[in-house]
Each structure stands twice: as C-alpha cells, then as structure tokens.
Amino acid sequence: MQNQMLRPILPMLAVALSLTIPGVAFAHALLRSAEPAVGATVKTAPQNLTLNFTERLEAEFCRVEVTDAQGARVDQGRVQGDPSDGKRLIVPLKPLKPGVYTVIWHAVSVDTHKTEGRFRFTVAQ
Numbered sequence: 001m002q003n004q005m006l007r008p009i010l011p012m013l014a015v016a017l018s019l020t021i022p023g024v025a026f027a028h029a030l031l032r033s034a035e036p037a038v039g040a041t042v043k044t045a046p047q048n049l050t051l052n053f054t055e056r057l058e059a060e061f062c063r064v065e066v067t068d069a070q071g072a073r074v075d076q077g078r079v080q081g082d083p084s085d086g087k088r089l090i091v092p093l094k095p096l097k098p099g100v101y102t103v104i105w106h107a108v109s110v111d112t113h114k115t116e117g118r119f120r121f122t123v124a125q
Contacts, residue, residue: 029055029087029109036121045096045123049075053107056086061108064091069100086110098125 035050036042049066059081066075074094082088089107101123106116 028113028115029053029057029107030115031105031107031117031119032087034103034119034121038119039121041122041124043124045093045098047093049091049093049103051089051091051103051105051107052085053087053089053109055109055111055113057081057089058108058110058112059089062089063106064089065104066091066093067102067104068097074101096123098123 030053031038031051032054033052036046049064051064059079062079062081064075064079065073068074074096076092076094078092080090080092082090089105099122100120102118102120104116104118106114108114
C-alpha cells in the first residue's frame with residue numbers, strides 16, 4: 001500500500017530535484033570577457049579578437065563577425081578554438097584602421113546550447 005502511494009510522487013520529486021541541482025545540462029556559454037574588452041578604446045589595433053566564455057565550446061559551430069562602421073567585415077572569416085582553453089575563441093583580424101568596430105558572436109557550448117550577443121570596441125586615432 002505504501003509503494004502505491006509513493007508512485008505518483010516519485011516523478012514530481014525527480015523533476016523538483018533536477019531543478020534544484022545545478023549541472024552542465026543547463027549550462028550556457030556566456031561571454032565572460034573579450035580582448036579588446038567590451039566597450040573599450042584601444043590605442044593599438046589588435047591582430048586578433050579573443051573571446052572568453054563561461055563554458056567549453058564547440059568551436060567548429062561558433063561564428064564571429066567583426067565589422068567596421070560601414071558594415072564591412074574585418075575578420076578573416078574563421079574562428080579558432082584555443083587548444084589550451086576550451087572556453088576561448090580566437091578570431092584573426094585584418095589590419096584595423098582607427099574607428100568603431102562591432103562584434104557579433106554566436107556560440108555553441110559542448111552541451112549544444114546556443115547563445116549570441118554583440119558589442120563594440122574602438123581603435124583610437
């Protein structure tokens with residue numbers, strides 16, 4: 001009799017428990033930092049853009065576009081995962097002139113969750 005009373009409660013208990021235990025299954029790769037930093041003004045034009053995330057990434061499925069103020073792409077069209085840090089993407093850039101640049105990123109974490117965002121940085125004159 002006692003087992004019959006517990007049967008309907010067990011699925012609810014399992015769901016409640018899964019919501020209270022943090023885990024990788026619910027993780028999303030959020031942008032932790034960037035170099036150049038979000039909103040930064042740098043004196044020297046970078047050769048690469050580096051993006052650091054909160055979770056490990058599937059670099060081959062990530063996309064990053066860097067555009068100038070006129071909307072022309074200034075990235076070299078490829079995103080590289082850092083072999084020493086699975087949470088880092090490196091984006092080679094074309095030579096940058098002084099101006100404002102927009103970064104649009106799409107990340108896919110190892111658990112296949114997708115995130116995206118955008119930010120700007122400036123290369124000083």
